[in-house]
């Protein structure tokens with residue numbers, strides 16, 4: 001199976017490194033500098049510095065070079081996915097969506113965007129606790145591969161599996177997507193807790209109550225609760241809420257230390273998906289009648305509508321209630 005990878009940020013590059021170990025892999029990069037550095041130095045110096053890449057990875061700046069792929073891994077940031085897919089040679093080629101976010105404006109999950117732009121393509125989702133640098137360095141990793149077509153899920157999982165990279169198949173595309181999109185927003189909140197010095201109890205409370213928000217939103221979108229309790233939900237939430245390797249967590253860390261979102265996001269090359277997803281998630285939750293106070297606080301901090309003290313105060317003064325609600 002020839003694999004095309006769309007997007008050569010840290011995660012697309014790591015996935016090309018995985019895919020090339022099981023067959024041909026061609027990686028499309030948005031920036032010519034990335035194409036040059038991978039071709040000439042076998043390293044993505046912009047997005048995944050310090051990791052030697054396999055010379056067998058073909059790299060291109062022309063999406064047309066991905067024609068004839070047997071599957072396409074789509075790894076552009078969520079807010080660029082629609083535009084990039086529209087220019088890609090997709091047709092009936094299966095798409096394995098790897099971005100974690102909700103599209104601004106449409107409030108669509110990535111599978112909904114892909115279904116609109118590429119109506120003939122079968123769709124699968126790859127999501128879970130996976131820092132790109134660790135995957136590319138060959139450290140053990142497990143991930144959810146979700147697809148309604150179980151036979152396609154099995155084929156894709158077999159194609160990308162390695163002894164240190166274990167995909168677990170699932171039927172639940174929506175659950176895998178909700179987990180990945182919501183955990184990024186919550187990771188910003190955990191970074192705030194850390195940056196503001198609120199302690200480990202507060203961080204554990206945010207993870208647990210954040211998971212309750214993720215579960216409520218997932219239920220409203222039709223997710224299987226088992227998916228959210230697995231790698232793509234709780235697994236990724238725990239990873240991203242506990243490490244400065246996370247761009248979302250470090251964004252929150254800066255907010256918690258009193259820096260403004262505008263200054264933290266200005267001129268940033270790497271993506272912190274939770275910043276774009278937070279306001280969309282809050283609006284989607286409001287329309288669905290789902291209570292998401294932590295996500296609301298994160299969105300307000302990013303918009304500069306609340307200080308850290310106000311956000312914390314708002315969360316701590318909510319009426320007492322039953323934990324199951």
Ligand SMILES: NC(=O)c1ccc[n+]([C@@H]2O[C@H](COP(=O)([O-])OP(=O)(O)OC[C@H]3O[C@@H](n4cnc5c(N)ncnc54)[C@H](O)[C@@H]3O)[C@@H](O)[C@H]2O)c1
Nearest residue numbers: 008009010011012030047078080099100131132270271273
């Ligand atoms: N990095 C990780 O560890 C990791 C792991 C799992 C999932 N993801 C998800 O993968 C997706 C990609 O993240 P990443 O970490 O590879 O990105 P990155 O932060 O390493 O790189 C930024 C990416 O944005 C692209 N980009 C910038 N401007 C663009 C434009 N105008 N049009 C199209 N592309 C543009 C760049 O080419 C690059 O691919 C995100 O949704 C992220 O949540 C990342």
Ligand SMILES: O=P(O)(O)OC[C@H](O)CO
Nearest residue numbers: 128129130131246247248
């Ligand atoms: O660096 P982050 O916060 O985008 O997290 C990366 C991955 O999503 C972790 O699974």
